Amino acid sequence: MGGGRRPRNTEERILKTIAIVLILLGSGLLVMSLFPAREIVRQVHQKNRAAWQLLGALIILFLAGYVVYGGYLLRHPAAVHDVIAATIMLGGGIFVAGVVAATRRSIVLVRELAEKERFRALHDELTGLPNRMLLQDRLDHAILMAKRMREPMAVVFMDLDRFKEINDTLGHHYGDYLLQEVAARFRGAVRATDTLARLGGDEFAVILPGVDTVQAAKVAMKLAAALDRPFSVEGHSLSVGVSAGIAVYPEHGDDSELLMQRADVAMYVAKRNDIVYALYHPDEDQSSVNRLILVGQLREAIAGSGLLLHYQPKISLRDGSLCGVEALIRWQHQSRGLIPPDEFIPIAEQAGLIRPLSHWVIDHALAQNASWRRHGYRMPVSVNLSVKNLQDTNFPDVLFDLLNRWNASPDDLVLEITESTMMTDPARVQHVLDRLVRAGLKLSIDDYGTGYSSLAYLRRFPALEIKIDKSFVLDMITNEDNAVIVRSTIDMIHTIGRQVVAEGVEDDATLARLEELGCDCLQGYHICRPLPAEEIEKWLATTSWQVKRLSSPHSCDRK
Numbered sequence: 001m002g003g004g005r006r007p008r009n010t011e012e013r014i015l016k017t018i019a020i021v022l023i024l025l026g027s028g029l030l031v032m033s034l035f036p037a038r039e040i041v042r043q044v045h046q047k048n049r050a051a052w053q054l055l056g057a058l059i060i061l062f063l064a065g066y067v068v069y070g071g072y073l074l075r076h077p078a079a080v081h082d083v084i085a086a087t088i089m090l091g092g093g094i095f096v097a098g099v100v101a102a103t104r105r106s107i108v109l110v111r112e113l114a115e116k117e118r119f120r121a122l123h124d125e126l127t128g129l130p131n132r133m134l135l136q137d138r139l140d141h142a143i144l145m146a147k148r149m150r151e152p153m154a155v156v157f158m159d160l161d162r163f164k165e166i167n168d169t170l171g172h173h174y175g176d177y178l179l180q181e182v183a184a185r186f187r188g189a190v191r192a193t194d195t196l197a198r199l200g201g202d203e204f205a206v207i208l209p210g211v212d213t214v215q216a217a218k219v220a221m222k223l224a225a226a227l228d229r230p231f232s233v234e235g236h237s238l239s240v241g242v243s244a245g246i247a248v249y250p251e252h253g254d255d256s257e258l259l260m261q262r263a264d265v266a267m268y269v270a271k272r273n274d275i276v277y278a279l280y281h282p283d284e285d286q287s288s289v290n291r292l293i294l295v296g297q298l299r300e301a302i303a304g305s306g307l308l309l310h311y312q313p314k315i316s317l318r319d320g321s322l323c324g325v326e327a328l329i330r331w332q333h334q335s336r337g338l339i340p341p342d343e344f345i346p347i348a349e350q351a352g353l354i355r356p357l358s359h360w361v362i363d364h365a366l367a368q369n370a371s372w373r374r375h376g377y378r379m380p381v382s383v384n385l386s387v388k389n390l391q392d393t394n395f396p397d398v399l400f401d402l403l404n405r406w407n408a409s410p411d412d413l414v415l416e417i418t419e420s421t422m423m424t425d426p427a428r429v430q431h432v433l434d435r436l437v438r439a440g441l442k443l444s445i446d447d448y449g450t451g452y453s454s455l456a457y458l459r460r461f462p463a464l465e466i467k468i469d470k471s472f473v474l475d476m477i478t479n480e481d482n483a484v485i486v487r488s489t490i491d492m493i494h495t496i497g498r499q500v501v502a503e504g505v506e507d508d509a510t511l512a513r514l515e516e517l518g519c520d521c522l523q524g525y526h527i528c529r530p531l532p533a534e535e536i537e538k539w540l541a542t543t544s545w546q547v548k549r550l551s552s553p554h555s556c557d558r559k
């Protein structure tokens with residue numbers, strides 16, 4: 001008998017087990033559709049107490065269900081078929097509901113993701129401001145509105161001043177932080193209805209609906225004033241300025257591209273003239289295009305060929321000896337011929353090319369100096385530095401590397417810095433100069449008399465020599481005022497124990513007068529014009545000035 005019951009028992013047990021599994025599956029799906037398992041796990045991970053409690057309650061519910069339902073089925077095996085049918089239907093229903101709910105959730109998620117993606121495509125990640133693409137779109141819209149309302153509208157382009165130096169010297173971390181702070185200040189200076197955008201780098205733009213040229217100029221001043229207060233970044237007090245260019249609809253154009261291009265042109269005008277803002281003017285267009293072409297060509301010349309150095313001798317009036325040569329840069333342009341430095345140095349400074357340009361000059365000047373040393377001539381070479389070099393805290397390291405490369409001693413190089421250089425950002429400049437002077441480099445203060453430095457201030461600078469600007473020397477024979485200035489300058493400089501160099505000596509009478517006044521050194525066309533190195537060598541062979549010869553090829557180590 002017992003043997004007859006066994007198969008039925010086994011079948012019932014299998015049915016019961018299937019029933020229980022289905023019931024649990026169905027309940028599981030129900031719970032998951034109510035509260036996604038992933039969310040529970042996430043909450044549990046985040047140690048959320050409510051989630052723990054919910055998880056506990058669910059486990060207890062499952063266990064209780066299992067015990068009660070399982071017990072009931074074990075006691076009433078006949079009900080198994082009905083339970084299976086009911087469970088399949090219930091489970092199926094719940095499953096479908098679950099799938100529908102999950103699909104809806106995925107659709108919401110995909111939509112959210114697409115929304116985020118769209119935001120990212122139209123905004124700048126660093127500042128959260130609209131980017132160039134969104135600006136263009138908003139500008140199109142603003143022009144349409146302005147047309148319909150018969151109102152003006154303005155677009156202002158802005159480029160930060162001094163940002164590149166901060167970014168280059170202190171690093172991107174500071175640069176990024178500063179850009180975020182600048183964006184916040186700009187945002188506070190414009191209305192909520194204006195679109196402020198970051199175009200990339202340190203360039204921003206703002207669209208001003210309903211605004212004419214006069215009002216746009218006021219907004220530009222307000223934006224500049226927003227940067228007046230220095231920024232405090234990790235203990236550093238940093239200050240940046242802004243140059244703004246304004247183009248207005250309908251005067252300067254009626255499509256977005258033209259307005260943006262013209263605001264950009266105006267911005268360059270502001271930058272070049274060192275003013276806060278400039279309104280677009282058609283005359284500037286061509287010069288700005290030429291300038292952009294020139295910047296590109298200059299960059300290529302620094303990296304390739306086209307730049308050259310001329311050298312101008314400097315002689316000592318004490319013993320008639322040659323004290324050195326000044327390296328003066330020239331640019332041999334493909335179509336424009338020889339361009340003088342006064343025309344392209346300011347462009348290099350504005351376009352951020354002065355660092356590579358100065359490195360090129362120092363490298364080539366030291367190469368030439370090494371070649372002269374090999375031929376037995378001791379000719380220290382003076383190079384002209386820009387204020388940007390002295391604000392660059394890396395500059396001394398670059399310079400030391402170049403001295404090492406050419407096996408040059410600090411005595412082989414003189415650094416000419418203008419009087420005005422010393423006055424800009426004196427603390428920073430002083431720090432860089434201190435490092436150079438400690439390494440034994442000699443400084444020469446150029447264009448003396450054209451700036452505002454006091455003698456007390458000069459005394460603090462460890463300069464070897466001071467060069468009186470040629471504007472006082474050129475006509476000192478005929479212009480008594482200038483003669484007085486030259487005489488008193490020589491006396492003053494001697495009282496602080498420095499040497500005086502007079503530049504711009506064009507004739508014998510000036511030379512004789514300077515000798516009388518006790519000037520130490522001379523430079524000028526009367527002695528020799530700036531010449532290419534080969535011609536300087538010819539001059540050395542024929543001149544009556546005394547050229548110092550080295551007893552053996554010079555190879556000093558840096559002190």
Ligand code: C2E
Pocket residue numbers: 312327328329340341342345358361383384385386416446447470503504505506523524525526530
């Ligand atoms: P600077 O440093 O005052 O150079 C002296 C300028 O006076 C040179 O003009 C030189 O040719 C000119 N000069 C020399 N003797 C006489 C003279 O007897 N009479 C007259 N009328 N002029 C004389 P240059 O070569 O055109 O250079 C102009 C300026 O460009 C330089 O003035 C300097 O400030 C800048 N410069 C030249 N080379 C470099 C460079 O490598 N780097 C930088 N940053 N600036 C440079």
Ligand code: CA
Pocket residue numbers: 326384416446
């Ligand atoms: Ca000079």
Ligand code: CA
Pocket residue numbers: 446447467469470503
């Ligand atoms: Ca000078």
